[in-house]
Structure formats: C-alpha cells, structure tokens
Amino acid sequence: MEAFAALLDTLVYTRSRNAKIAAFARYLRDTPDPDRGYALAALSDGLDFVAVKGSTIRALMRERVDPELWTLSRDYVGDSAETASLLWPEPEHFPGPPPSVAQAVEALAAMTRSTVATELPALLDRLDAEGRYALLKLATGAMRIGISARLAKTAFAQAFDVAIEDVEEHWHGQSPPYTALFDWAAHGAAPPDTENLPLFRPFMLAHAFEADDLDLDAYVAEWKWDGIRVQAVHAPGESGTGESRLYSRSGDDISASFPEIPAALDVPCVLDGELLVRGEAQGGKEGGAASFNALQQRLGRKTVSKKMLREAPAFVRLYDVLQVEGEDLRPLPWARRREALEKLLLRLDPERFDLSRLIDVPGFAELAALRESARDAAIEGVMLKRRDSPYVAGRKVGLWYKWKRDPLLIDCVLMYAQRGSGKRSSFYSDFTFGCWDGDPDGEGQLLPVGKAYFGFTDAELKELDRHVRQHTVNRFGPVRETDKSLVFEIAFDSVHASARHKSGLAMRFPRIHRIRSDKPAHEADRIASLRALIRD
Amino acid sequence: MSDNPDLKGTSARSFHCDRVARAFSWIRPEPWGIHVVPADCWIDPARAVDRALVTHGHADHARGGHGQTYATPETLAIMKLRYATSDGAVPVAYHETITLPGGVKATWIPAGHVLGSAQILLEHAGERILVTGDFKRRADPTCPPFEITPCDVFITEATFGLPVFRHPPTQHEIAKLTDALAAEPERCVLVGAYALGKAQRVIAELRAAGHTQTIWLHGALEKMCRLYEDFGVDLGPLSLVSEAPSKGAMAGHVVLAPPSALNDRWSRRLPDPLTAMASGWMRVRQRARQRGVELPLIISDHADWDELTRTVTEVAPRETWITHGREEAMLRWCELHQKKARALALVGYEDEGGDG
Numbered sequence: 001m002e003a004f005a006a007l008l009d010t011l012v013y014t015r016s017r018n019a020k021i022a023a024f025a026r027y028l029r030d031t032p033d034p035d036r037g038y039a040l041a042a043l044s045d046g047l048d049f050v051a052v053k054g055s056t057i058r059a060l061m062r063e064r065v066d067p068e069l070w071t072l073s074r075d076y077v078g079d080s081a082e083t084a085s086l087l088w089p090e091p092e093h094f095p096g097p098p099p100s101v102a103q104a105v106e107a108l109a110a111m112t113r114s115t116v117a118t119e120l121p122a123l124l125d126r127l128d129a130e131g132r133y134a135l136l137k138l139a140t141g142a143m144r145i146g147i148s149a150r151l152a153k154t155a156f157a158q159a160f161d162v163a164i165e166d167v168e169e170h171w172h173g174q175s176p177p178y179t180a181l182f183d184w185a186a187h188g189a190a191p192p193d194t195e196n197l198p199l200f201r202p203f204m205l206a207h208a209f210e211a212d213d214l215d216l217d218a219y220v221a222e223w224k225w226d227g228i229r230v231q232a233v234h235a236p237g238e239s240g241t242g243e244s245r246l247y248s249r250s251g252d253d254i255s256a257s258f259p260e261i262p263a264a265l266d267v268p269c270v271l272d273g274e275l276l277v278r279g280e281a282q283g284g285k286e287g288g289a290a291s292f293n294a295l296q297q298r299l300g301r302k303t304v305s306k307k308m309l310r311e312a313p314a315f316v317r318l319y320d321v322l323q324v325e326g327e328d329l330r331p332l333p334w335a336r337r338r339e340a341l342e343k344l345l346l347r348l349d350p351e352r353f354d355l356s357r358l359i360d361v362p363g364f365a366e367l368a369a370l371r372e373s374a375r376d377a378a379i380e381g382v383m384l385k386r387r388d389s390p391y392v393a394g395r396k397v398g399l400w401y402k403w404k405r406d407p408l409l410i411d412c413v414l415m416y417a418q419r420g421s422g423k424r425s426s427f428y429s430d431f432t433f434g435c436w437d438g439d440p441d442g443e444g445q446l447l448p449v450g451k452a453y454f455g456f457t458d459a460e461l462k463e464l465d466r467h468v469r470q471h472t473v474n475r476f477g478p479v480r481e482t483d484k485s486l487v488f489e490i491a492f493d494s495v496h497a498s499a500r501h502k503s504g505l506a507m508r509f510p511r512i513h514r515i516r517s518d519k520p521a522h523e524a525d526r527i528a529s530l531r532a533l534i535r536d
Numbered sequence: 537m538s539d540n541p542d543l544k545g546t547s548a549r550s551f552h553c554d555r556v557a558r559a560f561s562w563i564r565p566e567p568w569g570i571h572v573v574p575a576d577c578w579i580d581p582a583r584a585v586d587r588a589l590v591t592h593g594h595a596d597h598a599r600g601g602h603g604q605t606y607a608t609p610e611t612l613a614i615m616k617l618r619y620a621t622s623d624g625a626v627p628v629a630y631h632e633t634i635t636l637p638g639g640v641k642a643t644w645i646p647a648g649h650v651l652g653s654a655q656i657l658l659e660h661a662g663e664r665i666l667v668t669g670d671f672k673r674r675a676d677p678t679c680p681p682f683e684i685t686p687c688d689v690f691i692t693e694a695t696f697g698l699p700v701f702r703h704p705p706t707q708h709e710i711a712k713l714t715d716a717l718a719a720e721p722e723r724c725v726l727v728g729a730y731a732l733g734k735a736q737r738v739i740a741e742l743r744a745a746g747h748t749q750t751i752w753l754h755g756a757l758e759k760m761c762r763l764y765e766d767f768g769v770d771l772g773p774l775s776l777v778s779e780a781p782s783k784g785a786m787a788g789h790v791v792l793a794p795p796s797a798l799n800d801r802w803s804r805r806l807p808d809p810l811t812a813m814a815s816g817w818m819r820v821r822q823r824a825r826q827r828g829v830e831l832p833l834i835i836s837d838h839a840d841w842d843e844l845t846r847t848v849t850e851v852a853p854r855e856t857w858i859t860h861g862r863e864e865a866m867l868r869w870c871e872l873h874q875k876k877a878r879a880l881a882l883v884g885y886e887d888e889g890g891d892g
Contacts, residue, residue, distance in 0.1 A: 086700040
C-alpha cells in the first residue's frame with residue numbers, strides 16, 4: 001500500500017502529463033501482480049465495494065470526531081477521504097503491518113454493511129496518513145486526482161511498450177486485476193479472446209473547429225444531435241445465442257436504462273450514434289427527437305417503467321459503423337463505412353435506428369449560415385468529418401471536428417457561493433446566480449436560476465474568492481450569501497422549464513462567460529428574458 | 537488579508553464577551569490590535585501608534601512608524617533591517633520585566649516561533665494576561681523554545697487551528713528533501729520558504745541532519761540569513777544563486793527562495809528544479825497543488841492543532857482569546873472541553889498563504 005500511496009501523491013503533485021505517465025508506468029513495471037492490476041483498476045475504471053461508500057466514511061468519522069469539527073475540516077480540505085485520513089486517530093498499540101493493495105482490496109470486497117464499521121477501521125489503523133488517503137480513495141472509487149482512464153491506459157502502454165489502441169481494444173471485457181492483460185503486455189501471452197463478446201470499442205472523438213474555412217470536398221458535414229453519444233453492440237456471445245449492449249461514451253453499460261435499444265438489435269455489429277428520445281424538437285415531426293431535457297428524464301435509471309418506454313421511447317440516430325458480421329470496418333475510409341452503414345440500416349429495426357443525414361450544401365458559407373439557423377431545431381451544432389479518414393480511437397488532429405453553435409448569453413447576479421472540491425478546494429468557486437423577478441429598480445427580487453463551477457481562469461478564481469469573502473452578508477453552513485453586487489455573463493446551451501427550481505427554469509451547461517465587474521446588479525437580466533429562450 | 541466576514545458567524549458564540557470585558561477591562565482587543573489601556577500602548581498594532589509592544593519580526597505583527605517600539609533585541613534588529621530605522625527602539629531581553637505607564641508590567645517570554653519571537657505577559661490589577669503572538673512547541677535550532685506561563689487570559693493565535701493540521705516530525709520532512717536530492721542528482725530542489733524564520737530554520741534543520749553541502753540562496757534571503765548568523769545561529773556554507781559559476785554547480789543542491797519566486801522566471805537559471813515548499817499549509821494536498829508545489833514539506837513555525845490544544849490545556853487559563861487563524865474550530869474545541877473562549881476580530885494578520 002505504501003508504493004500505491006506514494007504513486008497517488010506523485011500523481012497529485014506532478015504537473016507534467018508526461019511525468020505523471022512515466023511515474024505511473026514505473027509503478028506498473030515495478031509492482032507485482034495482482035497489486036498493480038488493482039491499482040490500475042482504481043485509477044481507471046474504478047473499483048466498487050458495496051459496503052464502502054462516502055456515507056460509510058462519514059459515519060465512521062462521526063463516531064471519532066465531533067461533527068462540527070468534522071464539518072469545518074471537510075469544508076476547509078475540500079475532500080472527504082483526505083479529511084478523514086488526516087483526522088483519523090492513530091492507534092495506541094501497534095496494529096500490524098500495512099496491508100498490500102491486494103490484501104486491502106480483498107478485505108474491502110469481503111466487508112458487508114454490518115462488518116464495515118469494525119473492519120475498515122482495522123485497515124485504517126495499519127496505515128499512516130498517506131496510506132489512509134490511498135485506501136479511502138481506492139475504497140470509495142472517487143479518486144478525483146486528475147487522472148483519466150485514458151492516462152492510465154497510456155501509462156500501461158508505455159510501461160510495456162505496446163500500442164495504446166491495442167490496450168483499449170483488449171481492455172474491455174477484462175476485470176481487475178487484469179491478469180490476462182498483464183500476461184499479454186508484460187509477458188507476451190496471446191491477447192484476451194473477446195471476438196464473440198459484445199464489447200465496447202473506443203470511440204473516435206472530435207476536436208473543436210476553430211478555423212474560418214474548410215474544404216467540403218475533403219470533409220463531409222453532418223448534424224451534431226443533442227442527445228448522448230452511444231455505441232450499440234451485438235455479438236454471438238459466449239453461448240452463441242446473441243447478446244446486445246448499449247454503451248455510453250465513457251464505456252459504461254447503459255443497456256438497463258434503455259432496454260429497447262439492445263432488444264431491437266440482432267445483427268452482429270458495432271454501431272456509433274446519438275441516443276435520442278422521440279419528439280418534435282429535433283428534425284421535425286416526422287421521425288423527430290425530443291430535446292435533451294426529455295432524454296435526461298431517462299438517464300441514470302436502473303429500471304424503466306412501461307409508461308416511460310411508451311411516453312419517451314428511445315432510438316439511435318446512427319453516425320458510423322465499426323464492425324459488421326465480425327468484419328472490422330474501422331481501417332476503411334469514412335465514405336466506405338458510410339456505404340456499409342446505409343446498407344446495414346435496411347436490416348435494422350426502423351423504430352429504433354435511423355440514419356443521421358448528411359448536410360448537403362454547396363459551400364462552407366452556406367454551411368455556416370445553416371449552422372446559425374439551427375438554434376431553433378435544438379441541434380448542438382455541426383460535425384465535420386474527413387471523407388478518407390479511418391475510424392480511430394481518441395481525438396486525432398484533422399480528422400473530425402465539432403462545430404458547436406454559439407452559446408446563449410445572459411447577465412445574472414452572484415447570490416451564493418460555496419467552497420469547491422478538488423483543485424478548487426478552499427476557494428469559493430461554486431456559484432449560484434440569479435435573475436430579476438420583476439423590476440430591479442422597484443419591487444423586483446433576485447431568484448436563483450443556475451449554478452456554475454467553471455468558465456473562469458485561475459486568476460479570476462482568486463478574484464472571485466476574494467469578492468465572496470469580502471461581500472458575505474450571511475452564512476448558511478458552508479454556503480455564503482453575498483451582497484448581490486457582482487454580475488456574471490453566463491453562457492449556456494439551452495434552457496428548459498423545470499418544476500424543480502423556484503424560478504421554474506433549468507439551464508443546460510451554464511458556465512461563467514465573463515465577469516462583468518463593470519455592470520451594476522440592477523442592470524442584470526430578468527427571468528422573463530430567460531424564459532423567452534425556452535424551446536421545448 | 538482581512539477576512540472579516542468569517543467572524544460574523546462567530547460573534548453569537550462569544551457569549552462570555554460582555555462579562556470578560558468587565559473582568560479584564562484594562563485590555564481591549566480592537567480590530568487593529570490589542571490595546572493595553574492604562575499604559576496606552578498596543579500589541580502588534582496594524583497601524584502606527586505612539587507606543588507598540590511587538591512579539592516578533594514578521595511584517596504582519598511588526599509594522600514600522602511607531603513612536604516607541606518595545607521588543608527583543610533580535611526583533612528590533614529584524615525591524616531595523618526591514619524598515620531601515622531604529623528610532624524609538626526599546627530593547628527588552630527575554631524574562632526581563634519592565635513597568636509601563638499606568639503600572640502595567642510587561643515581560644517578554646520565548647515563543648519558539650522565529651529568532652527573537654516572544655509571548656508578552658502583561659500584569660495589572662492582580663490579573664495576568666499573556667499574548668502569544670505566533671508560536672510553536674516543537675524544537676527549532678534557531679530560537680529558544682516556547683515556555684508555558686500561567687495566566688488568567690491566554691490570547692493565542694490559531695493559524696493551524698483545525699484538527700486536520702498535524703505537522704509530522706520535522707526530521708521526516710527533512711528526509712523527504714534529502715531523499716529527493718539523492719534520487720535525481722542532476723536536478724536541484726528549489727525550496728520556497730519565507731525570508732524570516734522558515735528559510736533559516738530549513739537550513740539549520742538540514743545542518744542538524746548532517747547536510748554539509750553549500751545551500752544556494754535567492755538574493756532576497758541573504759540579509760536575513762546574515763542577521764541570524766550575527767546572532768549566533770550557524771547556517772553552514774551559503775552562496776548566492778546570482779553568483780553561481782554555472783547552472784551545473786547547483787545540481788544536487790538545495791536552493792532556497794521566497795515562495796513568490798517559485799514559479800517566477802528567476803527559477804529558469806536553476807538546473808531543472810523540483811519545486812518544494814516548506815509550510816504547514818502543505819498538509820493539505822490541494823493547497824500544495826494550487827501553488828504548483830511538487831514536493832510539499834510540512835515544516836511550520838506555528839503550533840499545529842495538537843500543540844494548540846495541548847498548550848491551552850497546559851497553560852490552563854481562565855479564558856482563552858483567539859486572535860487570528862481558524863477561530864471557529866478552536867472555539868468549538870474549547871466549548872467541548874468546558875473552557876471559556878472568545879474570538880477577537882483582529883484585522884491585518886496574514887490568513888492562508890501567510891508565513892505558515
């Protein structure tokens with residue numbers, strides 16, 4: 001556990017991405033199985049222990065530390081696991097040597113709700129503050145140390161000098177401690193056999209388009225639909241009877257939330273598309289899709305009621321095809337894959353799968369104009385894809401671009417602030433802002449309309465933190481109410497009616513676009529102006 | 537940095553306030569300092585006054601421009617270095633008791649914070665009030681240790697007044713530093729340390745651990761190191777970075793700089809520096825990250841939580857007043873342990889990012 005704890009701290013403190021990868025790779029090479037496999041899992045897909053949750057840790061600490069001192073400490077540190085690791089009372093007698101990562105994982109996995117209250121403390125007692133931090137991070141699966149699964153896989157590839165694409169390909173379907181994966185990469189064994197399994201394939205991603213022009217002979221334009229990017233997969237399965245899965249962009253299996261999609265897929269293939277819910281907001285009444293808001297009602301549900309299936313049926317608007325009948329189409333140029341996709345579509349259930357239309361425009365200027373007008377159709381923007389490009393994992397320069405429409409803007413007033421977590425810990429960085437309900441110069445009042453955590457630079461963060469500290473008029477636990485003197489220009493993608501908020505509105509993806517220190521609060525926008533932007 | 541809004545929430549808690557003010561009416565905490573009324577003098581005032589009693593030389597406690605400044609000879613020397621004048625300086629040795637106007641007696645007692653740092657004990661009307669200034673309890677080769685002094689009112693700092701702040705043993709942190717040097721001998725370790733106190737302490741702790749190599753200094757640290765040496769603190773071989781014959785000469789060495797220079801262009805003249813910082817704030821990972829620190833060294837000149845609470849227990853005053861830092865948690869601890877306490881709304885002391 002000491003080596004893993006030291007690795008975590010190195011990853012936390014090291015700034016350069018390359019140095020992080022090098023440190024991680026060194027750990028993977030130097031650490032024996034199965035410790036390294038569990039460490040890799042902890043830093044990529046995460047480990048899940050049913051009996052250990054954030055609330056478990058809070059409960060343990062409640063028995064050991066005064067709740068008020070805990071709250072003050074947690075608020076200051078900005079991370080529960082770290083706070084607990086620092087506050088943990090050291091045992092009076094030698095509790096035994098620190099556990100290895102594998103021993104800790106086995107112990108955590110064996111814990112139940114009734115045993116966790118005695119067994120987790122026994123583990124924590126055997127570790128120092130750094131070890132306790134590592135154990136709690138590992139146990140709760142919330143690393144939040146700025147390490148992406150992609151970085152972990154890159155480190156793995158570097159450690160054993162194998163291609164990152166191969167790592168991503170073989171990764172799925174494997175489970176911690178990834179012994180088959182290490183056997184393949186470190187010891188030259190054959191890669192894990194996954195041909196007949198409905199596994200996730202790494203997505204091809206796009207860069208933001210920032211140029212002024214593009215040659216449409218080389219690139220094809222396509223709408224970027226406002227749903228969630230998914231991969232639908234069907235394979236013969238281990239039993240040969242056929243298995244289907246639906247994966248999110250991060251590779252999470254979301255089949256249970258949208259069972260109608262995997263149920264409708266019976267051709268062995270791997271499809272890339274946008275998951276949408278039927279409605280009229282996107283693409284007109286005929287075969288149209290509802291706004292993102294409708295889709296959101298179904299996201300994250302473990303089971304779906306019949307009513308939901310009936311009232312908000314999901315379908316996938318297809319962008320691409322990666323595999324058909326066991327044949328890997330990814331090395332083919334986009335145009336060839338598109339042909340294969342159009343051919344395959346005839347074999348798919350039209351109720352659940354349709355084709356993302358290409359945008360037929362004579363030139364770039366026309367495309368730009370069309371993109372501008374796309375606002376009302378609640379489309380996210382335009383995709384630009386190189387016609388001769390293969391389907392490659394990750395974000396490769398020059399192949400795919402996303403050209404999002406410009407955000408909506410509105411002036412709001414800062415109302416409340418809370419300290420952030422992670423790298424913004426201790427800074428007042430979570431902001432609630434509001435618009436005027438009524439005449440700001442008369443009886444009008446500010447009503448909260450949204451929250452934003454980002455959109456500002458580090459220097460602006462310091463400035464905002466100072467503003468909050470100097471303009472606090474009230475404190476509610478960790479929340480500070482400010483004197484409502486600072487105006488933010490908020491950028492957001494869309495706004496929807498919502499019964500959950502007092503203002504009756506919910507903004508999608510709000511972020512602080514500009515700090516308008518120059519603007520007096522009474523000149524901020526009214527709720528009515530925001531309401532006028534609702535499109536669903 | 538003023539952090540006044542923080543104190544609003546705590547005023548309701550200081551329920552002993554009125555009674556306390558009557559019992560110890562000759563001393564008044566004002567926002568800009570502690571006023572000793574019968575002597576008409578101020579302790580560590582944040583603005584120029586006729587007569588100031590100064591606990592130690594850090595700029596947030598020792599401001600210039602007072603008519604008279606009572607302090608230890610070391611503190612006065614530090615102030616002279618800072619403000620280029622010793623007008624009105626009245627040196628008071630440790631344990632020497634002087635009588636101020638109004639019959640108030642004052643004694644300077646070692647606080648263990650930095651060279652010359654003192655607690656000030658005030659005696660009047662049969663009451664003893666002790667002002668700690670800043671202090672720590674663990675050993676420091678550069679200054680005499682904190683002394684426990686019985687008193688009625690204990691006016692304490694609480695810079696690290698949160699239970700998460702438990703500074704590890706200093707030797708452990710010094711070993712982290714020397715291990716990092718040894719691990720990559722082609723690099724240097726650039727340690728951010730405050731010019732007064734922390735820089736000299738890090739050097740002295742390295743020497744105590746047997747590190748005899750030349751330590752390279754940013755120019756802003758030179759004079760204070762020389763001052764320490766003049767007062768008999770041996771810092772071993774020191775050289776200025778600006779006088780290094782080559783970049784390579786500093787490889788495998790410790791380089792010390794004020795924290796403001798860590799991410800400055802100045803550091804480009806160093807051989808691939810690993811950025812370290814010696815401060816109690818380094819206990820919290822994100823604090824280190826926010827400052828771009830790659831090697832956090834938890835070395836503090838302030839008492840940590842355990843030292844603060846142990847000191848209140850050992851001094852066993854009738855009342856504890858808290859000047860600056862994380863007052864809320866200290867108040868809560870006092871409440872849990874049935875000790876009378878209140879927070880003073882002093883301004884001008886460094887909050888986070890100060891000389892921790």
